[in-house]
Amino acid sequence: MSKEVDRSILDGEQSSADTKPTSRSNRRSFLKNTMVAGASTAGAALLSKAVPAFAEDEKSGSLSKGDAAILRFVAAAEIIESDIWLQYNELAGKQDGEVARLASKLIPGYPSQVTGGNTAYTKAVLQLDGDMDQYISDNTEDELSHEVFLNAYLASKGADTVNLDAFRTLPSSQATGSNQNLGRLTNLTQLTIHTDFWTRYRSRRGNPDLGDKFRNAIPTLAIGKHTAIPRTDADTAKANFIQAIGYTAGFHFPWIEQGGTSLYPMLAQRATNVEVLRILLSIGGTEICHFQTWQDKAGNALQLANVVDPVTGVSVTFPDLNSPPFGGENFQTNLIMPEPTTFLSRQFPPCSIIRPTETTGAAMGALNALTGDGLFIGQSNDFMQLLHDLAEDADEATRGGR
Numbered sequence: 001m002s003k004e005v006d007r008s009i010l011d012g013e014q015s016s017a018d019t020k021p022t023s024r025s026n027r028r029s030f031l032k033n034t035m036v037a038g039a040s041t042a043g044a045a046l047l048s049k050a051v052p053a054f055a056e057d058e059k060s061g062s063l064s065k066g067d068a069a070i071l072r073f074v075a076a077a078e079i080i081e082s083d084i085w086l087q088y089n090e091l092a093g094k095q096d097g098e099v100a101r102l103a104s105k106l107i108p109g110y111p112s113q114v115t116g117g118n119t120a121y122t123k124a125v126l127q128l129d130g131d132m133d134q135y136i137s138d139n140t141e142d143e144l145s146h147e148v149f150l151n152a153y154l155a156s157k158g159a160d161t162v163n164l165d166a167f168r169t170l171p172s173s174q175a176t177g178s179n180q181n182l183g184r185l186t187n188l189t190q191l192t193i194h195t196d197f198w199t200r201y202r203s204r205r206g207n208p209d210l211g212d213k214f215r216n217a218i219p220t221l222a223i224g225k226h227t228a229i230p231r232t233d234a235d236t237a238k239a240n241f242i243q244a245i246g247y248t249a250g251f252h253f254p255w256i257e258q259g260g261t262s263l264y265p266m267l268a269q270r271a272t273n274v275e276v277l278r279i280l281l282s283i284g285g286t287e288i289c290h291f292q293t294w295q296d297k298a299g300n301a302l303q304l305a306n307v308v309d310p311v312t313g314v315s316v317t318f319p320d321l322n323s324p325p326f327g328g329e330n331f332q333t334n335l336i337m338p339e340p341t342t343f344l345s346r347q348f349p350p351c352s353i354i355r356p357t358e359t360t361g362a363a364m365g366a367l368n369a370l371t372g373d374g375l376f377i378g379q380s381n382d383f384m385q386l387l388h389d390l391a392e393d394a395d396e397a398t399r400g401g402r
Helices: 065-092 098-104 119-126 132-156 239-268 274-298 362-372 381-396
Strands: 031-040 043-052 304-308 315-318
Touching: 065 098, 065 119, 065 132, 065 239, 065 274, 065 362, 065 381, 098 132, 119 132, 119 239, 132 239, 132 274, 239 274, 239 304, 239 315, 239 362, 362 381
Parallel strands: none
Antiparallel strands: 031 043, 304 315
């Protein structure tokens, strides 16, 4: 979820939508939640039951309209992230049942039993770190907890909440280890992944907030459409190809989380209520933990040259990131903390920061990035319009509630 990808939200192949969202006067059909209390394996949790409702505008309850809009947008973003991570967790996460039991209480029809994972894919992902399966499961649980908390908080203030269950229509992977009959919100098989986060956080001068651009660490991932999960068991047959899929996932993991790392502080600057500010800063801090972990693990990818997808013909190369044009003190792969760089103005000395954090267009920028990644290929016009409206509302929020 990054502001940096500047492309149309409804651009050609990136979704099935072929028209721009209708004007604000034609409000979206908003799917609300009723929250009911229940227990989960992680402790007391609030579970959701979808109740379709139609309204000209959304209720903000005791929150300002802007604060409610911000929380609804990040709740939708967390639901999307949960959908992404659940797919990764089924195939390569820790198969101890904790995540499956929690998800089964939150998502209609989600099985409470573990899938057993996909051995070849798990092995490929574990090449990046021996604890990858545990980290995947922990990240998945975190995102589920975020979406539930945000909706519960909105409901406690009398504000409308977010439910995207009606849009769980995209097909699942048919490989062993996937819940093959479950509908998804996101598509992990046609991704275009920009890995400029790798160079951005290692730069000692550049800051996207000041207009600076950064090269991709893995240029071939930014060209064409790549699968980050096995589509069928046929994708596991060739060792080089399944390893390339595992490395693709390894770079997609930090791509997902670098967006949240920036989105929360961006929107926090528009919050009015101190408690809402506290929520955004607290959840945003967890996204930073996620990004730092995944950035570290991606750096363990070994050189893998010109691996061709037997289905699409798209090729990918994972270069030696410790050799030119990278390598050296600034680009060694074990650097996982943000290098000091320009902040606010070039007149100030370098400072280690999250980047970007400029707030203008934050929500729409995040949505553009998710769309440009290919996550919504196959989704409906209604889904895209709903997300567009949520982002538009969040970007209209101003400190002071105006």
